[in-house]
Amino acid sequence: MEYAIILDKISKSWPGVLALDEISFQVKKGTIHGFLGPNGAGKSTTMNIISGLLPPTSGEVKVLGQNVQGLQNETQKFIGFLPEHPPLYLTMKVRDYLEFVTKINLRKQDYKNFDVNKCVQEIIERCSLQKVEGRLIGNLSKGFRQRAAIAAALVTNPEIVILDEPTVGLDPVSIIEIRELILSLRERHTILLSTHILHEVSLLCSDITIINNGRILSSGPIEEIKKTFTLGRVLKTEVETWSDDKKDYFFNQFNIDSLDINKKSNSVELTFYLKDMEDIRTRLSSDLINMDCGLLAFSEEKIDIESFFKKITEKDNLNRI
Secondary structure, three states: OOEEEEEEEEEEEEOOEEEEEEEEEEEEOOOEEEEEOOOOOOHHHHHHHHOOOOOOOEEEEEEOOEEHHHHHHHHHHOEEEEOOOOOOOOOOEHHHHHHHHHHHHOOHHHHOOOOHHHHHHHHHHHOOOHHHOOOEHHHOOHHHHHHHHHHHHHOOOOOEEEEEOOOOOOOHHHHHHHHHHHHHHOOOOEEEEEEOOHHHHHHHOOEEEEEEOOEEEEEEEHHHHHHHOOOOOEEEEEEOOOOHHHHHHHHHHOOEEEEEEEEOOOOEEEEEEEOOOOOOHHHHHHHHHHOOOOEEEEEEEOOOHHHHHHHHHHHHHHHHO
16 A cells, blocks of 8 residues: 555644644545544644644654655645645735746746646636636635635645645535535545545545544544444434333343434434444334334434544543543
8 A cells, every 4th residue: 555645653742732642644645535633633733744834843754755854845846735724815816826836836947847827727727717817816705715725736736735624614605616626636636634524524535534632543444443433323213102211211221322302293203322333123123112102213324424523532532531
C-alpha cells in the first residue's frame, strides 16, 4: 500500500497547551480521507503542520516519501492547501487572482516554460468559474468564493489537496456543488478533508481518521472502524399499546443500553439501543406480541456515522475525566 501522507508521533505544544499528543496516521494515495473531530480537536493544527506552514514540536511528517520540513518552500509543488479561512484578495478579479497565485508559486527555472494562461483557464473550467472569472472576488457569493479558493489550491497541479472545512457556512445548494467538485478532484489528486460535518464524510470518504483532544482515536476504512467500535444493534418497533411497567422486563431479558419511547396519536414507537450485536429480533418481537403490545412494525436501523462519531468521542471524553 502506497501512502501519500504519513504522520509519525507528531506533537505540537505551546506554553501551557498541548495541542497534539503524538498523533500518527496515514493517508492512502488516490483516496478522499476524512479527518474528523469536534471544534478545537486539533484538525487545523495538524493540517498546518502537514502543509509545512507550522513546524511540529516533535515527530515527523512525510509527503510522498519526503520529509515536509526538508521541502522548505517547495511544499506547494506537492500540496494544495485550502485553509478554513482562505486568504482571498477581495479587490481582485477571479482570473487575475488565479494568475497571481500561479506566478508566485512558480520557481524561477519553471517560469519561462510555463503557460500561465493555459493553466488558469483549465482550473477555471474544472472549478466551474467561467461565468464569474471577470468579477471581483469581493462581489461573489460565498459558494463562488470557496470555488475560487479551491481553484487557487489547484494551480500547481499538486498530487495532494488539503481541504480544511470546505463547506462550512455555505447554503445547501453550494454545499452540494462543492461536494461534487471535491468528488471530481479524486480523479487526479489525493484529498485530505477536514470537517466536523459527518454527513459530508459518509458521502465523500472511504477512509477516516478521528481526532479528539489532540489524540487520534482511530484511523482506517470507515466500515472497519465501525466494527472496531461496536455500538450494538438499533432495533425500531411500532406497537399499538405500551405501558412503562413493561420497561423493566425488557431490560432484564435483553442486553439493552437504552430505550427511546415516542408516543404517537395511534401507536407508540420504541427504539431499542443494544449494547452488543446479538441478534435478538425473533425473541424481542415474540415478547412484544406475547405481552399484548400489538406489534405493528419491526426494523433494524443502520448506525449512521454521526451516531458512531458521537459515541466514540463521548467515550474518549469520559475516559479522560
